[in-house]
Amino acid sequence: MKLKTIDLTLAAMFVTLMAVGANITSFVPFLVVGGVPITLQTFFAILAGLILGSRLGTISLTVYALVGLVGVPVFARFGAGFSSLLSPTFGFIVSYVIAVFVVGKIVEKNRSLSGFITAAMVGLVINYVFGTNWMYAAYKLWAAAPEGFTYQMAWSWMVVPMPKDIILTALAAILAFRLEKTVLSKGSFKHLKRTA
Numbered sequence: 738m739k740l741k742t743i744d745l746t747l748a749a750m751f752v753t754l755m756a757v758g759a760n761i762t763s764f765v766p767f768l769v770v771g772g773v774p775i776t777l778q779t780f781f782a783i784l785a786g787l788i789l790g791s792r793l794g795t796i797s798l799t800v801y802a803l804v805g806l807v808g809v810p811v812f813a814r815f816g817a818g819f820s821s822l823l824s825p826t827f828g829f830i831v832s833y834v835i836a837v838f839v840v841g842k843i844v845e846k847n848r849s850l851s852g853f854i855t856a857a858m859v860g861l862v863i864n865y866v867f868g869t870n871w872m873y874a875a876y877k878l879w880a881a882a883p884e885g886f887t888y889q890m891a892w893s894w895m896v897v898p899m900p901k902d903i904i905l906t907a908l909a910a911i912l913a914f915r916l917e918k919t920v921l922s923k924g925s926f927k928h929l930k931r932t933a
């Protein structure tokens with residue numbers, strides 16, 4: 738796939754949206770549970786997969802991760818740098834790259850509304866399972882774990898943002914499907930409508 742100007746623009750837009758979504762907690766600091774910031778990153782990551790597809794979506798989210806690792810403060814709470822790799826929540830950043838690829842692959846094979854919803858929910862599961870298990874492993878192996886930290890505790894922290902993420906994930910699927918049937922099916926966006 739040869740990248741067009743519109744592809745690069747959309748990829749850059751999602752890098753920016755991920756950075757904005759990551760730092761919503763900077764304006765509402767009470768949205769942090771057990772060291773896990775409640776952000777809009779999952780919404781934007783899944784939306785990227787639904788709209789950009791597996792390849793361009795993966796490129797966009799990989800660029801986002803690399804931009805943060807080289808020192809631009811785009812991670813949650815304006816985090817940045819290679820030290821972020823040691824953060825217990827860095828697994829969620831990795832999960833976005835995996836999720837966007839899988840989400841894109843699913844909608845490339847099934848472009849119905851049910852396909853979009855299925856893809857989005859699979860992406861959400863990948864985000865939660867990968868990110869939470871990484872966090873648990875990090876606290877057990879190299880990070881300073883809270884007193885009495887257990888696997889159950891790690892998942893209990895995730896219960897708080899889960900309803901928000903389920904609702905936003907469903908909305909992302911509906912929004913992406915509507916965009917495909919209207920804006921994305923016209924003009925410069927036509928090539929984004931990929932099939933398997």
